Amino acid sequence: MHTRRSFLGKILSSIGALLGSGKFNKSVSSFLTTGPLYAGTPAVPPPRVVISRDMNVFSSTGSTDGDRIDRLILGKMLDRAMEELIGPGAAEAWSDLFSPNDVVGIKVNCLAGKGLSPHTELIDLIVDRLAAAGVSKRNIIVWDRTGRDLERAGFRINRSGEGYRCYGTDNDYPTEELEFAGSVGGIFSPIISKYTTAIINVPVMKDHDLAGVTLSMKNFYGAIHNPNKYHDNNCSPYVADLNTHRFIKDKLRLVITDALRAQYHGGPSFKPEHCWNYSGLIAARDQVAHDRIGWNIIEEKRKTAGKPSLADSKRKPSYIERAGELGLGESDPDRIEVIKT
Amino acid sequence: MKFSRRDFLIRSACCACGAASGALLSPGLPGLERLLRAATPSAAIPSGDNSPEQERISPALYYEKLEELKIKCELCPRECTVADQERGYCGVRENRLGTYYTLVHSKPCAIHTDPIEKKPLFHFLPGTLAYSLATAGCNVECRFCQNWDISQFRPEQVKSTYLPPDDVHKQARRTGARSIAYTYSEPVIFYEYMFDTAKLGAETGTRSVMISNGFIQPEPMRELCKVLDGVKIDLKGFTENFYKEYCSGELKPVLDTLELMKKEGMWFELVVLIIPSLNDSEEELRSMAKWVAANLGKDVPIHFSRFHPTYKLKNLPVTPVKTLDLARKIALDEGLHFAYVGNVWGHDGENTFCPGCGGIVIRRIGYKVLEVNLKDGACVSCGKVIPGIWS
Numbered sequence: 075m076h077t078r079r080s081f082l083g084k085i086l087s088s089i090g091a092l093l094g095s096g097k098f099n100k101s102v103s104s105f106l107t108t109g110p111l112y113a114g115t116p117a118v119p120p121p122r123v124v125i126s127r128d129m130n131v132f133s134s135t136g137s138t139d140g141d142r143i144d145r146l147i148l149g150k151m152l153d154r155a156m157e158e159l160i161g162p163g164a165a166e167a168w169s170d171l172f173s174p175n176d177v178v179g180i181k182v183n184c185l186a187g188k189g190l191s192p193h194t195e196l197i198d199l200i201v202d203r204l205a206a207a208g209v210s211k212r213n214i215i216v217w218d219r220t221g222r223d224l225e226r227a228g229f230r231i232n233r234s235g236e237g238y239r240c241y242g243t244d245n246d247y248p249t250e251e252l253e254f255a256g257s258v259g260g261i262f263s264p265i266i267s268k269y270t271t272a273i274i275n276v277p278v279m280k281d282h283d284l285a286g287v288t289l290s291m292k293n294f295y296g297a298i299h300n301p302n303k304y305h306d307n308n309c310s311p312y313v314a315d316l317n318t319h320r321f322i323k324d325k326l327r328l329v330i331t332d333a334l335r336a337q338y339h340g341g342p343s344f345k346p347e348h349c350w351n352y353s354g355l356i357a358a359r360d361q362v363a364h365d366r367i368g369w370n371i372i373e374e375k376r377k378t379a380g381k382p383s384l385a386d387s388k389r390k391p392s393y394i395e396r397a398g399e400l401g402l403g404e405s406d407p408d409r410i411e412v413i414k415t
Numbered sequence: 416m417k418f419s420r421r422d423f424l425i426r427s428a429c430c431a432c433g434a435a436s437g438a439l440l441s442p443g444l445p446g447l448e449r450l451l452r453a454a455t456p457s458a459a460i461p462s463g464d465n466s467p468e469q470e471r472i473s474p475a476l477y478y479e480k481l482e483e484l485k486i487k488c489e490l491c492p493r494e495c496t497v498a499d500q501e502r503g504y505c506g507v508r509e510n511r512l513g514t515y516y517t518l519v520h521s522k523p524c525a526i527h528t529d530p531i532e533k534k535p536l537f538h539f540l541p542g543t544l545a546y547s548l549a550t551a552g553c554n555v556e557c558r559f560c561q562n563w564d565i566s567q568f569r570p571e572q573v574k575s576t577y578l579p580p581d582d583v584h585k586q587a588r589r590t591g592a593r594s595i596a597y598t599y600s601e602p603v604i605f606y607e608y609m610f611d612t613a614k615l616g617a618e619t620g621t622r623s624v625m626i627s628n629g630f631i632q633p634e635p636m637r638e639l640c641k642v643l644d645g646v647k648i649d650l651k652g653f654t655e656n657f658y659k660e661y662c663s664g665e666l667k668p669v670l671d672t673l674e675l676m677k678k679e680g681m682w683f684e685l686v687v688l689i690i691p692s693l694n695d696s697e698e699e700l701r702s703m704a705k706w707v708a709a710n711l712g713k714d715v716p717i718h719f720s721r722f723h724p725t726y727k728l729k730n731l732p733v734t735p736v737k738t739l740d741l742a743r744k745i746a747l748d749e750g751l752h753f754a755y756v757g758n759v760w761g762h763d764g765e766n767t768f769c770p771g772c773g774g775i776v777i778r779r780i781g782y783k784v785l786e787v788n789l790k791d792g793a794c795v796s797c798g799k800v801i802p803g804i805w806s
Binding site for chain 1: 483564574
């Protein structure tokens with residue numbers, strides 16, 4: 075028979091043994107890298123946001139004709155980001171997060187056209203890394219709201235041909251599948267609700283005239299049929315509420331923001347006069363922490379460009395703090411580990 | 416095979432029109448599918464072809480250009496500020512490089528030929544047909560919307576066809592409809608299409624009626640009054656809180672619209688969907704009836720309709736008939752002459768009673784008119800003039 079005291083004593087002894095055996099690190103590491111991202115994650119080391127930059131990533135730039143990207147440099151940036159985020163090596167990192175059984179959706183944000191959408195070169199590299207981890211390219215879907223947006227950003231629509239699939243949700247919203255998440259009610263794209271087992275979010279980093287900034291969480295407005303209904307009050311609490319839905323929080327495994335070119339003002343459409351070459355990728359598993367750091371970067375750039383803060387512009391992205399309050403992730407920048415590489 | 420509600424509605428419309436050709440409507444009336452094919456000979460029906468080359472957009476009315484390519488929409492009281500490449504709350508008006516466009520002009524996604532009683536308009540050409548159409552989109556979001564599968568969607572998410580204003584009139588004539596009804600979703604958001612179509616009514620003789628929430632700015636409403644012949648307004652409740660919580664809208668601008676229409680001499684009727692526990696208190700119903708009598712007059716018809724659970728409000732029961740009876744009684748007690756009960760077929764409150772002699776001047780069951788005891792707009796029994804558009 076155990077008393078409460080003896081029971082607690084045994085528990086503490088077991089934990090001590092676990093720590094001593096070295097299994098602890100692997101257990102925590104495994105938990106952090108393979109589980110879905112959702113509220114209730116136990117107190118563990120601060121979430122990590124990796125900023126991987128290389129100022130030589132652009133061979134040349136063209137705001138209308140597109141950029142020339144040095145794929146080799148971009149690949150190295152991506153690998154460094156994954157090593158720092160997941161470790162120990164880039165290949166192992168991808169294998170830790172994804173299995174050959176996964177159907178992986180890569181959500182991009184192509185609203186702003188070729189000038190300010192995720193680069194096709196980056197998507198190609200992510201697809202290659204997934205394939206190396208054993209995910210069939212036919213089980214990878216690059217998607218956004220509409221096929222038209224994808225094409226305008228330089229992607230080739232491919233529903234059934236060789237290579238990865240690429241298409242928009244367009245009008246594929248089954249009316250019998252109305253879903254709710256807090257203050258948000260809408261129909262999800264079946265690409266996220268049905269077709270995929272895992273999501274990689276690949277947004278861009280930019281200013282948004284209503285939300286303040288649009289990074290990872292806001293990009294999921296493109297996953298529901300009625301985002302126009304949720305832009306009041308700087309999109310808060312709507313963005314945060316939407317991201318509590320199981321389709322997102324249970325499937326999102328990785329955020330890699332294409333911050334090669336970013337925009338600090340005038341968004342969400344492409345305004346070349348307010349863009350700068352940040353030449354970076356921002357990787358995270360905690361998208362709240364990710365968005366908080368991205369918000370800081372945009373604020374800093376706005377300051378140097380002589381623009382008022384987003385709060386002074388009456389468009390503070392308070393949905394990020396709201397997401398932190400909901401337990402979706404860490405919104406306090408002091409509790410986020412930022413690694414620059 | 417699985418059908419969505421949207422598919423079902425489209426198919427139902429085809430079937431209804433087909434059936435109507437042999438029954439309800441005039442002999443030889445073509446079915447909806449034929450109508451649509453005639454209107455769009457080169458398009459599949461309904462094709463849902465939203466490809467860029469098929470996209471037809473028109474400049475929007477009522478907006479102000481702002482700095483940095485933004486615009487402020489001035490069509491409805493929401494007054495959305497819309498950045499370049501973005502859309503307003505309605506989802507059908509888009510800013511492209513600082514110019515605001517409507518994406519739904521001449522692009523209806525629902526077309527039916529309905530009895531005018533279905534709108535409901537009880538004092539407007541009773542027993543006639545209304546060629547009824549809608550596009551995607553709405554400027555509010557009622558949690559109890561019966562047509563949410565078009566009103567809460569964007570144009571590219573629904574199947575639509577191309578039907579410009581002159582073709583609307585042609586099709587209306589072919590169906591024998593005496594009027595065109597802009598309805599189902601929210602016609603305010605397809606303002607330009609409605610306006611251009613209604614304007615043609617002066618040439619074709621086909622009337623135009625708007626079935627709306629009344630959430631519109633005064634200036635565009637004033638202009639509409641010049642081309643419309645009748646309006647039905649959904650007065651969704653009588654508290655700001657109800658409008659905010661359950662409709663994402665506001666009451667005050669709707670009341671302003673009603674007063675404006677009264678001033679402009681527009682014929683209009685009111686519908687109040689009575690939802691158990693939300694807008695059915697005696698106090699609210701009485702204050703509404705008092706306001707209508709005092710500000711709009713006692714001759715404004717008011718319909719109290721039965722709620723059925725749907726969309727985001729499925730946790731409430733169907734409205735008890737006794738609640739509708741109470742609402743009607745309150746309206747009559749407050750002096751309103753024409754209070755009706757809706758969505759309860761066979762109810763006595765479907766009939767129009769003469770305020771003079773109390774006799775039935777129009778007897779109805781559901782959408783069907785059984786008896787009209789009017790002569791030159793007056794009760795045949797006592798000669799009391801009954802307000803409305805009768806010819």
